[in-house]
Amino acid sequence: MSEIQTPRLLLRRWQDDDLVPMAEINGDPQVMRWVGDGSVRDLEHTAEAIERWEEEWDEEGFGLFAVELLVSGELAGFTGLTLxxxxxxxxxxxxxxxxxxPQFWGQGYASEAAQASMEFALQDRGLDRLVSIARIGDNASENVLRKLGMAPERDTTHPEYGFPLRIHAIDLTEFEA
Incomplete structure (x- = not known):
């Protein structure tokens, strides 16, 4: 399955037209504040990332979906599964x-998209456990994780940048309950 439709979103594989809007998202300091070292990414880095995401689909049978608004066809960003x-x-x-x-924040899109990704992982791909890793202090992501039913499992440190991370987890029995 390479497409999932939710009430408001289409989760699908990447298309050529997605590069510029995704690069705009990756180029926003507000978006990238909690990602990696916090630096923005340009068009070239975004193209390389999309290529890696598509390769993960081919190699693992899962990956990051482009998230499109059904009502407008606008690219909102991504959600999905990764190693x-x-x-x-x-x-x-x-x-x-x-x-x-950021124009898509606070409207429940992240929760809706991530929930669909979790269902895909646990029901279609047969995974029995998922994690999600958030920087400590990223309250918006922590809120989404709570909505998804993911529980904090342990705190750790980013091996390259040294900032604190929290690993959240859920297994199939918790998800289906």
């Missing part, structure tokens, strides 16, 4: 993640 290779202690778990442009 958290930047944090070896979280491996081999699969992580659910998201990144949306």
């Amino acid at each position: 958290p290779e930047f944090l070896p202690e979280a491996m081999p778990d699969v992580s659910v993640c998201w990144r949306l442009g």
Whole structure:
């Protein structure tokens, strides 16, 4: 399955037309504040990222979906599943993640998209556990994680940048309950 429709969103594979709007999202300091070292990403870095995301689909059978608003066809950002290779202690778990442009914040899109990604992971891909990794202090992401029913599992430190992270987790029995 490479497309999922929710009441307001289409989660789908990446298209050429997605590059510029995703680069705009990645170029926003407000969006990138909690991502990696906090630096913005340009068009070239975004193109490389989309290529990696598509490769993960081919290699793992899951990846990051482009998130499109059904009503307008606008690209809101991404959600989906990835291997958290930047944090070896979280491996081999699969992580659910998201990144949306600020104009799409506060409307429940992140929760709706991530929920659909979790259902895809647990029901269609047969995964029995998911994690999500958030920087401590990123209250908006913590709120989404609570809505998704993910529980804090442990705190750790980013191996490259040294800031505190919190790993959240959920298993299939908790998700279906």
